Amino acid sequence: MKPRAPTTVNRSRAIALVLGGGAMNYFFGAEAPGMAQLPKDPNDPRDAARSAEMAHDPAVLAAARTLLAKTFEYRYYLNFQWLGRPIVQYPQDIIALQEIVWDTKPTLIIETGVAHGGSLILYASLFELMKIDGEAVGVEIELRKHNEDALNAHPMHERIRVLKGSSTDPAIIAELKTIAKRHERVMVVLDSLHTHEHVLAELELYSPLVTPGNYLVCFGTSVADVTHELDLKRQWDQERNPKSALDAWLATKPPFDVDQELSDRLILSDGPGGYLRRR
Numbered sequence: 519m520k521p522r523a524p525t526t527v528n529r530s531r532a533i534a535l536v537l538g539g540g541a542m543n544y545f546f547g548a549e550a551p552g553m554a555q556l557p558k559d560p561n562d563p564r565d566a567a568r569s570a571e572m573a574h575d576p577a578v579l580a581a582a583r584t585l586l587a588k589t590f591e592y593r594y595y596l597n598f599q600w601l602g603r604p605i606v607q608y609p610q611d612i613i614a615l616q617e618i619v620w621d622t623k624p625t626l627i628i629e630t631g632v633a634h635g636g637s638l639i640l641y642a643s644l645f646e647l648m649k650i651d652g653e654a655v656g657v658e659i660e661l662r663k664h665n666e667d668a669l670n671a672h673p674m675h676e677r678i679r680v681l682k683g684s685s686t687d688p689a690i691i692a693e694l695k696t697i698a699k700r701h702e703r704v705m706v707v708l709d710s711l712h713t714h715e716h717v718l719a720e721l722e723l724y725s726p727l728v729t730p731g732n733y734l735v736c737f738g739t740s741v742a743d744v745t746h747e748l749d750l751k752r753q754w755d756q757e758r759n760p761k762s763a764l765d766a767w768l769a770t771k772p773p774f775d776v777d778q779e780l781s782d783r784l785i786l787s788d789g790p791g792g793y794l795r796r797r
């Protein structure tokens with residue numbers, strides 16, 4: 519018996535017959551394959567070329583920048599919670615963190631800058647769902663009493679620890695090194711003070727803790743792209759910020775690759791170009 523051709527080919531032939539070549543271009547792009555080739559699936563959820571094209575579309579970029587800047591004026595980044603705790607992240611970044619944790623299975627996630635603890639709860643809940651015996655360790659210079667109480671009372675509290683102090687304090691780094699020794703796979707998220715100097719120091723101090731194959735995430739790089747009109751008397755601006763620190767650090771050729779495909783997919787992110795995977 520003659521083997522059947524793959525269904526995708528049959529479907530594309532059928533579409534071509536009904537719609538003609540112009541419509542094929544519309545559905546499959548300008549580089550639509552010839553009739554003998556398999557067409558690209560326009561609904562492929564991980565089509566890097568499609569995401570890259572979107573990420574370079576000037577209209578998309580302009581709209582995204584306007585949206586980020588305008589919603590920043592209303593402190594949009596404060597609008598969300600994870601399992602009852604405020605999480606100071608854009609929903610796109612929350613999804614990205616979830617994808618990374620699923621893909622790379624860290625057993626320790628270190629985060630600088632805890633605020634209300636929403637992200638620590640996110641990591642802890644992912645460990646629970648994935649049945650990973652992991653721990654989420656945060657570093658916070660100003661852990662407010664009501665946040666500490668809420669974290670201690672949270673069902674996820676056993677997987678969470680907060681070290682109080684500055685993320686660049688040598689005593690904190692020494693403690694984190696001791697904790698990291700117990701773990702095979704370590705991921706780091708930098709989200710504390712967004713000055714050039716502080717982020718550069720964090721990149722130098724925390725990158726060695728990340729294990730090969732795992733991620734170092736540097737949030738706040740969006741500051742470079744967006745003129746924030748809200749005057750928060752911040753010590754960073756479009757020239758000196760987490761992105762400028764990241765660029766300076768990447769120029770030293772550390773063993774990390776920027777996950778550009780991920781940034782391209784997010785568009786609305788506080789960490790464009792800030793998702794790095796250790797080689």
Ligand SMILES: C[S@@+](CC[C@H](N)C(=O)[O-])C[C@H]1O[C@@H](n2cnc3c(N)ncnc32)[C@H](O)[C@@H]1O
Pocket residue numbers: 604605606607629630631632633634635636637657658659660683684685686709710711
């Ligand atoms: C953007 S918020 C963190 C948001 C948090 N990562 C989340 O996802 O919800 C920044 C936090 O960094 C803290 N911070 C500022 N300077 C710091 C430092 N030197 N070391 C540690 N934390 C710091 C601030 O107190 C603030 O709570």
